[in-house]
Amino acid sequence: MDKSTQASLLTLERMENFRITPQRQVILEELSKVNSHPAANEVFDMVRTRLPRIGLGTVYRNLEIMADNGIILKIDVGGTQKRFDAIVEPHYHIRCTECGRVDDMDVPVQKEFETMAAASTDYKVQGHRVEFFGICPDCQKAKHDT
Amino acid sequence: MDKSTQASLLTLERMENFRITPQRQVILEELSKVNSHPAANEVFDMVRTRLPRIGLGTVYRNLEIMADNGIILKIDVGGTQKRFDAIVEPHYHIRCTECGRVDDMDVPVQKEFETMAAASTDYKVQGHRVEFFGICPDCQKAKHDT
DNA sequence: TTATGTGCAAAACATTTGCAGGAGT
DNA sequence: ACTCCTGCAAATGTTTTGCACATAA
Numbered sequence: 337m338d339k340s341t342q343a344s345l346l347t348l349e350r351m352e353n354f355r356i357t358p359q360r361q362v363i364l365e366e367l368s369k370v371n372s373h374p375a376a377n378e379v380f381d382m383v384r385t386r387l388p389r390i391g392l393g394t395v396y397r398n399l400e401i402m403a404d405n406g407i408i409l410k411i412d413v414g415g416t417q418k419r420f421d422a423i424v425e426p427h428y429h430i431r432c433t434e435c436g437r438v439d440d441m442d443v444p445v446q447k448e449f450e451t452m453a454a455a456s457t458d459y460k461v462q463g464h465r466v467e468f469f470g471i472c473p474d475c476q477k478a479k480h481d482t
Numbered sequence: 483m484d485k486s487t488q489a490s491l492l493t494l495e496r497m498e499n500f501r502i503t504p505q506r507q508v509i510l511e512e513l514s515k516v517n518s519h520p521a522a523n524e525v526f527d528m529v530r531t532r533l534p535r536i537g538l539g540t541v542y543r544n545l546e547i548m549a550d551n552g553i554i555l556k557i558d559v560g561g562t563q564k565r566f567d568a569i570v571e572p573h574y575h576i577r578c579t580e581c582g583r584v585d586d587m588d589v590p591v592q593k594e595f596e597t598m599a600a601a602s603t604d605y606k607v608q609g610h611r612v613e614f615f616g617i618c619p620d621c622q623k624a625k626h627d628t
Numbered sequence: 629t630t631a632t633g634t635g636c637a638a639a640a641c642a643t644t645t646g647c648a649g650g651a652g653t
Numbered sequence: 654a655c656t657c658c659t660g661c662a663a664a665t666g667t668t669t670t671g672c673a674c675a676t677a678a
Contacts (some may be wrong), residue, residue, distance in 0.1 A: 436550070523642085
């Protein structure tokens with residue numbers, strides 16, 4: 337058993353009342369491999385190279401379940417598709433307004449934001465999310481070349 | 483001409499190369515009336531009470547155009563639908579994780595965020611967005627009543 | 629032998645687009 | 654005339670769901 341399989345099994349065990357299926361292992365392993373923040377169809381493509389018969393619905397179902405159980409992070413910010421991240425620790429993202437690519441941001445998470453926010457609303461504040469947007473290096477280059 | 487019509491005409495004049503049509507006036511007037519942040523179909527419903535023959539495509543097209551021209555704000559955060567806001571000054575939002583409702587947040591906009599961010603990425607940073615999430619007063623009550 | 633999970637296809641939902649006719653300039 | 658705009662319907666893209674079969678507890 338290689339390192340990533342081991343890691344994912346351990347992580348998957350945090351799911352209660354759910355089975356550790358090959359599909360779920362592979363989804364988590366593939367998601368853990370990449371630094372990008374793939375959308376569901378991209379996860380589907382990666383997983384399909386190893387499990388050719390897996391269905392897109394299974395990928396959606398399992399990404400949802402893992403996100404609900406805190407195994408992975410669902411990045412539900414701007415853009416048409418939701419994206420997924422194997423790193424669950426809160427962090428910020430930046431999204432390219434040209435190509436939709438999402439990268440992690442190395443900016444400290446402002447937890448105080450939430451206490452500040454709680455004072456100015458009747459909502460029960462659960463968390464917050466910061467999304468920067470801009471033009472990624474690749475798209476800057478592409479624009480320049482035009 | 484009432485006050486809201488006058489206001490919307492003035493605002494619409496900021497659009498270059500575009501006509502001020504009844505559809506556009508009414509869309510902007512209706513959007514300006516509410517504190518909520520309606521999704522396109524909700525704008526459609528509001529506008530339809532005054533222009534029964536308007537098409538949903540027209541609403542989408544015009545909301546898009548107005549957002550591109552800075553007349554209104556497209557709130558492209560979490561949730562399945564994009565929402566629209568007649569207040570274009572940058573501000574933060576909070577979204578209910580139960581019902582999807584979006585409210586304005588009275589938290590100062592951290593413009594320094596963007597300069598801080600610029601230092602830690604190769605992106606050309608254009609802006610940022612903060613979304614708080616939590617449970618709105620109505621849904622808290624609903625949960626309690628169950 | 630009961631719960632849960634899967635593949636497949638269809639449905640649901642939000643949004644965009646093509647087109648023929650309308651209206652403004 | 655020409656350009657822009659509209660209503661309508663069809664198409665698109667993403668995500669969810671129903672169902673019959675498979676698999677693990």
